[in-house]
Amino acid sequence: xxLDLTDEQxxxxxxxxxxxxxxxxxxxxxxxxxSETGMSxxxxxxxxxxxxxxxxxxxxxxxxxxxxxxxAILLEEFGRALALEPYVSTVVLxxxxxxxxxxxxxxxxxxxxxxxxxxRLALAHDEVGGRYDTERPSVVAGRRGEDFLLRGCKSWVxxxxxxxxxxxxxxxxxxxxxxxxxxxxxxxxVRMSTYSLVDGTRAADVVLDDVRxxxxxxxxxxxxxxxxLREAIDRAALARVAMALGAMEAVLQMTADYLKTxxxxxxxxxxxxxxxxxxxEMFVEVQEARSILCCGLAHIDxxxxxxxxxxxxxxxxxxxxxxxxxxxAIQLHGSIAMTxxxxxxxxxxxxxxxxxxxxxxxxxxxxxAAHAVA
Amino acid sequence: MHFEPSLGDAAFRAEVREFIELHxxxxxxxxxxxxxxPPDIGDFRRWQRILHDRGWGAxxxxxxxxxxxxxxxxxxxxxxxxxxxxxxxxxxxxxxxxGPVLIAFGSEAQKRRYLPPMLRGDEIWCQGFSEPNAGSxxxxxxxxxxLVGDEWVIHGQKIWTSDAGEADWGFFLVRTDPSAKPxxxxxMLLVPMSAPGIRIRPIEALNxxxxxxxxxLDGVCVPRxxxxxxxxxxxxxxxxxxxxxxxxxxYLYRNKRELEKAKEIARAERAGGQRLxxxxxxxxxIARVEVDLLALExxxxxxxxxxxxxxxxxxxxxxxKIRGSEMQQxxxxxxxxxxxxRALRVFRQHDRSAEVIEGTPLWPAYVPGRLGQFLYARAxxxxxxxxxxxxxxxxRRVFGL
Numbered sequence: 083x084x085l086d087l088t089d090e091q092x093x094x095x096x097x098x099x100x101x102x103x104x105x106x107x108x109x110x111x112x113x114x115x116x117s118e119t120g121m122s123x124x125x126x127x128x129x130x131x132x133x134x135x136x137x138x139x140x141x142x143x144x145x146x147x148x149x150x151x152x153x154a155i156l157l158e159e160f161g162r163a164l165a166l167e168p169y170v171s172t173v174v175l176x177x178x179x180x181x182x183x184x185x186x187x188x189x190x191x192x193x194x195x196x197x198x199x200x201x202r203l204a205l206a207h208d209e210v211g212g213r214y215d216t217e218r219p220s221v222v223a224g225r226r227g228e229d230f231l232l233r234g235c236k237s238w239v240x241x242x243x244x245x246x247x248x249x250x251x252x253x254x255x256x257x258x259x260x261x262x263x264x265x266x267x268x269x270x271x272v273r274m275s276t277y278s279l280v281d282g283t284r285a286a287d288v289v290l291d292d293v294r295x296x297x298x299x300x301x302x303x304x305x306x307x308x309x310x311l312r313e314a315i316d317r318a319a320l321a322r323v324a325m326a327l328g329a330m331e332a333v334l335q336m337t338a339d340y341l342k343t344x345x346x347x348x349x350x351x352x353x354x355x356x357x358x359x360x361x362x363e364m365f366v367e368v369q370e371a372r373s374i375l376c377c378g379l380a381h382i383d384x385x386x387x388x389x390x391x392x393x394x395x396x397x398x399x400x401x402x403x404x405x406x407x408x409x410x411a412i413q414l415h416g417s418i419a420m421t422x423x424x425x426x427x428x429x430x431x432x433x434x435x436x437x438x439x440x441x442x443x444x445x446x447x448x449x450x451a452a453h454a455v456a
Numbered sequence: 457m458h459f460e461p462s463l464g465d466a467a468f469r470a471e472v473r474e475f476i477e478l479h480x481x482x483x484x485x486x487x488x489x490x491x492x493x494p495p496d497i498g499d500f501r502r503w504q505r506i507l508h509d510r511g512w513g514a515x516x517x518x519x520x521x522x523x524x525x526x527x528x529x530x531x532x533x534x535x536x537x538x539x540x541x542x543x544x545x546x547x548x549x550x551x552x553x554x555g556p557v558l559i560a561f562g563s564e565a566q567k568r569r570y571l572p573p574m575l576r577g578d579e580i581w582c583q584g585f586s587e588p589n590a591g592s593x594x595x596x597x598x599x600x601x602x603l604v605g606d607e608w609v610i611h612g613q614k615i616w617t618s619d620a621g622e623a624d625w626g627f628f629l630v631r632t633d634p635s636a637k638p639x640x641x642x643x644m645l646l647v648p649m650s651a652p653g654i655r656i657r658p659i660e661a662l663n664x665x666x667x668x669x670x671x672x673l674d675g676v677c678v679p680r681x682x683x684x685x686x687x688x689x690x691x692x693x694x695x696x697x698x699x700x701x702x703x704x705x706x707y708l709y710r711n712k713r714e715l716e717k718a719k720e721i722a723r724a725e726r727a728g729g730q731r732l733x734x735x736x737x738x739x740x741x742i743a744r745v746e747v748d749l750l751a752l753e754x755x756x757x758x759x760x761x762x763x764x765x766x767x768x769x770x771x772x773x774x775x776x777k778i779r780g781s782e783m784q785q786x787x788x789x790x791x792x793x794x795x796x797x798r799a800l801r802v803f804r805q806h807d808r809s810a811e812v813i814e815g816t817p818l819w820p821a822y823v824p825g826r827l828g829q830f831l832y833a834r835a836x837x838x839x840x841x842x843x844x845x846x847x848x849x850x851x852r853r854v855f856g857l
Contacts, residue, residue, distance in 0.1 A: 083461060083462070084457060085457055087457055338855045352855070358855075361857070362846075362848075366775045366779060372758075374754060376459075376758060380459035399747050399750075447740055448740070448743075450747060451740055451742070451743035454742075
């Protein structure tokens with residue numbers, strides 16, 4: 083075991099931190115929040131040039147094969163900068179599905195498009211009433227000759243508004259519970275209604291009205307699909323832990339700096355022991371969040387049950403830390419943190435979104451308990 | 457960054473496990489299962505001797521002094537196995553505290569005189585730091601020692617001295633220069649606990665234990681050469697001793713074992729017609745503790761792996777101490793919660809009767825000891841620097857406040 087970054091990993095971290103510092107200031111980000119897509123196509127193109135969209139992808143698709151550690155390093159910096167681009171949806175979630183389903187053909191071509199920054203993807207899996215477990219989607223995939231016809235409604239499709247393609251989970255008629263299809267976001271019969279989430283990112287409800295999908299776009303059948311999907315969602319959950327960690331570190335530092343400069347009762351707030359201890363508690367939470375991220379990373383390629391348990395542990399610990407750090411950041415700043423004009427509140431809403439995506443703490447606690455407590 | 461275990465770690469673990477299985481006396485393991493903190497002194501002496509005979513009496517010492525050349529990860533595995541088997545944690549105040557100080561700062565004569573019997577478990581040590589008016593504010597201690605001819609003459613009082621009654625020796629912080637700044641005027645002396653002028657008064661603890669003591673020193677004389685290192689450096693040595701094993705403050709191995717015990721209890725106890733552990737509420741309660749214990753474990757692993765942490769090392773250890781001590785309390789709470797009202801029955805701490813050790817149908821062996829350990833755990837956020845002192849350290853070292 084070696085927990086130090088390699089030179090390459092260090093370069094990745096430094097490069098990402100520098101990029102965001104130079105190109106992703108608070109005002110830039112606020113302008114993006116107000117824009118129609120809520121993200122920067124320009125930055126996305128830069129991510130492709132920097133090789134970030136190739137992380138962990140197979141060489142045959144133009145990728146840079148590496149461990150999930152690199153992804154976590156990069157996403158920590160995304161979190162620090164509160165970057166809005168759909169990296170987790172496109173690269174971590176859909177990119178992994180494509181790579182696992184790459185038998186040449188449509189998946190391979192799509193993966194190349196992802197790596198080169200030509201396509202962004204979103205996963206259309208969740209449905210109303212499914213909460214975090216849509217094991218048997220109501221969206222059906224009927225047959226029309228060699229092709230499939232998708233019919234039904236997906237909800238809560240993160241980053242759909244910025245996606246060129248969707249990966250849709252559907253129940254193949256007469257063949258199991260779940261299969262995965264690659265669908266053009268502008269295909270006839272695809273209707274999206276987009277909405278904003280608390281952290282400024284977007285999601286959409288997607289109606290599929292007899293959307294015709296060629297057989298070559300069946301990515302995973304009923305045997306492979308549940309396995310690949312669970313892997314991908316676990317990776318997305320852990321990727322968001324890394325993002326949350328970056329966000330927590332940033333807002334903690336911001337809070338400490340504020341306490342040193344804000345004068346009340348004739349002295350900097352940081353002189354008050356009650357507030358010093360609050361900072362210390364936040365520090366401990368962030369330390370533990372980093373440790374549990376290591377635990378998750380160590381098990382991300384483990385067999386499904388163990389991987390799931392450790393990702394769940396990571397999520398539970400990180401959510402708890404995020405609640406404490408996010409709330410205390412506002413409390414220690416005072417009212418200034420309640421304004422949209424100040425970054426502390428944006429970290430708070432980012433951490434709030436983190437809580438609920440890819441399984442909340444309750445869901446993950448139960449999954450962990452099923453594995454560890456018996 | 458990678459997570460592959462080192463080649464040979466698995467074989468090492470098997471070797472340690474086999475040794476413990478072969479050599480740990482069953483009765484000793486049972487007694488330690490009931491009450492591991494503090495261990496029975498007689499058992500401690502025997503077990504220390506057994507480990508010493510294998511060359512494992514103080515694995516963290518340098519080889520030349522009877523230690524081992526184990527890696528940090530191997531020492532970690534060793535401790536996991538010690539606790540897993542309900543063996544006895546090796547001598548804290550001896551091999552863990554004063555031992556490394558003597559190795560680093562002691563005279564040759566001191567090393568020759570004190571280290572071998574410490575390693576064999578022949579001589580037990582206690583620590584004389586705290587005083588009635590010097591707890592968290594240790595630097596204000598007032599016990600003084602004056603050099604008269606070739607002897608240090610000590611006057612004063614220490615408190616919370618564990619095992620003072622059983623100990624052969626104590627290492628004491630005393631003020632030798634009243635005119636110096638508080639930290640600079642403190643020295644460390646080695647004191648035979650049988651010396652004339654020492655009076656020991658056991659303090660009955662909340663859990664009925666009597667291992668804590670007040671120690672009165674009334675004109676106690678020790679030879680000049682019992683000073684450790686330089687005069688006025690006692691504070692430095694005390695800090696060194698408290699920081700030597702940086703990961704110890706996580707109490708990781710104890711916490712992992714005690715969580716297993718909590719699960720054992722929850723598997724055996726029944727509620728509403730089912731095993732307690734099968735009720736979703738209690739399963740979640742356990743899981744909540746266990747995920748935090750995993751985080752704590754990885755905090756330890758990060759230090760063991762020598763991660764070049766971006767944060768101040770003292771602050772990282774303080775964070776570990778906060779989490780590790782709170783974890784002791786949370787795990788003990790789980791045990792008590794799992795036992796329900798049965799947790800309240802008082803068993804005398806040193807009751808080693810067959811009913812206690814073997815258990816009875818009405819009172820299984822997992823009941824006695826849990827209440828005492830639970831109460832003892834309240835001290836976890838006090839000793840070794842209170843939680844509040846640890847937070848002060850973090851605020852200072854990380855944020856410059």
